[in-house]
Amino acid sequence: MKLRSFKAYQLLLLLLLLVSCSKDKLVLIDKGHTDYTIVLDEKASEEEKKAAAVLQDYLQKITSVKVPVKLGTEGVKSIYLKTLDGDNEEIGIRSEDQDLVIYGGSDKALMDAVYVFLEQYLGCDWYTPDVASIPEMENVVLDKNLNYVYRPEIEVRTVHSRLFYENHTFADEHKVTKKSFPFYVPEARVHTFHKFIPEEQFYKEYPEYFALRNGKRLPTQLCLTNPEVLRIVIDSVASLFEKHPEATVASVSQNDNQQHCECDTCKAIDEEEGSHAGTMIRFVNKVAERFPDKTISTLAYQYTRKPSKTRPDENVLVTLCSIECDRSGSIENKCEAFAEDLKGWGKLTDKIRIWDYTTQFTNFLAPFPNIHTLQPNIKLFRDNNVKWVFEQHSNNPSELFELRSYVTAKLLWNPDLNLDSLMTVFTDGYYQEAGTYIKQYVDTIHKGIQDDKDFFLFLYGDPSQAFSSYLNPEKLKQYTSIFDAAEAAVKHKPQVQERVKAARLGVDYAVLEACRKGISEDYSLTNKTEAGVNQAVVALLDKFKSTCEQWNITMMNEMGFTVNEYCDAYRKAIEVAKQPNIAKGKKVVLNTKPKKYADEDPQTLTDGALGGNNFYANWLGFEGNDLDAVVDLEGLKEISTVSSAFLQVTNHIVFYPSKVTYYVSNDGVEFKKIGSIQNPMPLNKESKINDIQYFKLDFDPVSARYVKIIAENLKEAPYWHHAAGLPSWIFIDEIIIN
Incomplete structure (x- = not known):
């Protein structure tokens, strides 16, 4: 009797402990069962319903349990999805007794909150549109004292990558925009002067509308002190807003050159303002005055990058562009003039959009070791109260395209994340057993450029500039060896091995260019064989083209030079060389x-x-x-x-x-x-x-x-x-x- 009583006592104690523990937890799903309902307001928007469907879908993927969704009906236990009044980007996840509340300050923020919940509390992650880490669980148990609140300091986050533009769910998962220019009039996104006053239509009859350069009017830019130019631009902007009533932003911005007007009137204003942005801001302010309920965007770019003295009006958005910067280091360390201009504009306005650049536009597939600069640059923007950041990646696939898209999006959401950990999470998740080698390559090539303090990593550069630096023959052999090991590590997983081959394209391209230039006996188009041609180069070129085709990589640079044209030109170079x-x-x-x-x-x-x-x-x-x-x-x-x-x-x-x-x-x-x-x-x-x-x-x-x-x-x-x-x-x- 005593033994049986003792066992009964133990069982009672265990039950009491379980009850006690459960009071400190929210048990959303327990071994295939749930008491919870996802609850929306009766007047829920389509976006709110979509957020509920996403949550329901992932809970089912993770646990095989389909949690019901109801409008306005509270269950015994509820997961409330709420959009709060205020139209802001704040998100929150909190417990209320046995209920869970997930909220956002806007419909978009609510969706962000759902994905944060899935990521931070359930362990989901999305590497590419087709590759994700979704755990399998029997139970979903949360701490009962949840009170997570976050407001992203960068509110409009754009990564210029087709992974997001062509896969809107993937964009939602990473909380970035689905378009390169959200809210903009499609025909007036950037470099718009030539669109408002086309040279073909106006130049011959009205040369005075255009820039005076060395005593001659040229259609490079507009004369911003000509009243007729202002009238035509205002009419054009009005017409565009009428055509696109849903748009809230139109760009009134210089053409993509530095040939600004030097007429006496424009020149006098710029001298008074201490910057060529002087004529620009005065002109754009006059346009913005006519559209008080819209935003007029303009550029602080090249010759207009230095701040003016005139303040931009409240509805003027200044887009500050970092095109000139050395990408071998952070902007604060390698591009001090840009950093100073950013701080200068910050004293004039809190409506700043950053246009940053993260790839080599003349060679999308070339090794471009600048990943270590992404975080300090995004922090610089954040710390100077920038709310809108456009990270211009290549849109088309480029070197380490998937890794760059993933890391950049994560840092825009939270600039304080650990960059090294982010890269490791991605490489281990996406490349699996080969991940450690891909990470080794990234670390090695970045160390190579950091060891060369004098190297200027330019957006419009070329791998040939680095053949005596981080792409010298010895290092190219090292990178090749790393990727050989990476491919071998996943030889039993053909699909993952293809991902490794795509990551390798940067090194393969560098090797091809090294051979074209003939930087050493090992890296040459020709050799002393009877054929006279380095057959390893021919094989590498064929592999390069095949991998590009496999991954639908068609463009070599922003000038429209295609992979097929590159390969054809390379074969012609081989013929020339022999x-x-x-x-x-x-x-x-x-x-x-x-x-x-x-x-x-x-x-x-x-x-x-x-x-x-x-x-x-x-x-x-x-x-x-x-x-x-x-x-x-x-x-x-x-x-x-x-x-x-x-x-x-x-x-x-x-x-x-x-x-x-x-x-x-x-x-x-x-x-x-x-x-x-x-x-x-x-x-x-x-x-x-x-x-x-x-x-x-x-x-x-x-x-x-x-x-x-x-x-x-x-x-x-x-x-x-x-x-x-x-x-x-x-x-x-x-x-x-x-």
């Missing part, structure tokens, strides 16, 4: 002066290294002047063909020469013309932005020691170009003579 070339290694004398690029070294033209589609990559540049070069073949040679490659990047004022003429000589003094080639694709508004053209001349054999090449520069950009009046460039690379 050609015999009696000019290779021969001395070159320049009769005209190059500028800046390829170290201004004439031997660039015969060094055997081939330039890519960016002017940093082995191209010799001439600004506003012709190329006049002479190659010394070091003895009389019989020749019958001469070829030279030229680059075109129209948005950077790099155009093909209008004509290339070739000459020969025996003594280097008297030259005989052997022929000319007119540019078969003269520049026009529809010209391909980014391309390479070979100007090749075949002729009857002649004997010569010296070959002269004269390439005629257009001298300056045409009047319709955004750089009208500025000197144009020609870029030449390898000269091939046979």
Whole structure:
């Protein structure tokens, strides 16, 4: 009897403990059963109903229990979803006796609150639209004293990534916008002057509407002190708002160039204001005055980045752009002038939108070790009271695209998260057994650039600039080895291995470019085999293209240069490289002066290294002047063909020469013309932005020691170009003579 009484006592004690513990907990789901109901207001909006459906769906995915959703009917135990009055971004998760309350200060904030609940209390995470971590549980038990409140300090968060734009649920999961320009009039998002007053329509009859540059009116920018310009812009903005009544923001902003008006009136205002933003803000304030219930956005960008003295009006949104900054370090450490301008604008207005840049726009797939700068930069924006941040990633896939999209979105929501932990969570979750290697690669390449204190990591740079730095031959071999190990670690998981191959594209691209440039014996297009071609490069190019196709990666850069065009051009480079070339290694004398690029070294033209589609990559540049070069073949040679490659990047004022003429000589003094080639694709508004053209001349054999090449520069950009009046460039690379 005593033993049985003792056991009964133990059972009673256990039951008392369980009851006691349960009083301190909210047991939402217990082994396939729930007493809870998701409760909405009777007049719940569609967005509130959607938030309830999301919560219900995930609870069912996690526990296999479908919690009912009801309108206005309180259950015995309830999970209340509420949108509070006030239209703000605050969210909260709290317990009230046995009930759970999830709320937001707006419909959007309520959805954010639901996803925060799923993430922080149930352990969900979303790596890409197709890959997530959703736990399986029998029970959902929460602390009864919940009182979580959070208000994101950055209220409008945009990551310029198609992962979010094309997958709206994924955007909701990460609490970022589904569009690059939410709330904006679609036709008036940025760089709008040329849209309001098109050159084609107004320039010939009304040149006074446009910028005065060096005594000539050019349609680069508008003359902001011309009253007719103001009238037309106001009418245009009114028309756009009438067309899009749902929109609340229109951009009245400069075109994408620095050719602002220098007429006496504009100049006087800018001098008085101490900044070219002076004319801009005065003009935009006048436009904003006519639309008091709307927001007029403008740019503080390049020549207008320095703050004016005039305050922007209450309904003017200033978009401050960090395009010039060195991305090897944080803005505060590497771009102090921008940081100062941010603080200066902050003294004038609390309506600041940041346009930040996070990838290399000339080479989307190139290694771009700037991830360590994302957090300090976002903190800088947050600490200066910025409420709206647009992180311009590439939209199209770029290096470590999924990781960058994930980390940037997380930091915009909470800038104080631990960056290293975020990256580890992602790499372990998305790449699984290979995650430790991907993280090792990220850490290693970032250490490489941090060790090179003098390296300027530019948005419009090229991997060739880093071949003596974090992409030198030794480091490329190290990165390749890391990815080899990563692929091997998931060889039993083909789907995950494909993710690793996509992450590897940056290193593969760098290796391809290193071989094109011939940076070492191991990294070269050619070798001493009978075929003369490095077959490993051919195989790598095929793998690169195949992986891009697998992941629907089509663009190499913002100029519209496609992956297919890149691969075709690369194969052409291989064919060029394996050609015999009696000019290779021969001395070159320049009769005209190059500028800046390829170290201004004439031997660039015969060094055997081939330039890519960016002017940093082995191209010799001439600004506003012709190329006049002479190659010394070091003895009389019989020749019958001469070829030279030229680059075109129209948005950077790099155009093909209008004509290339070739000459020969025996003594280097008297030259005989052997022929000319007119540019078969003269520049026009529809010209391909980014391309390479070979100007090749075949002729009857002649004997010569010296070959002269004269390439005629257009001298300056045409009047319709955004750089009208500025000197144009020609870029030449390898000269091939046979």
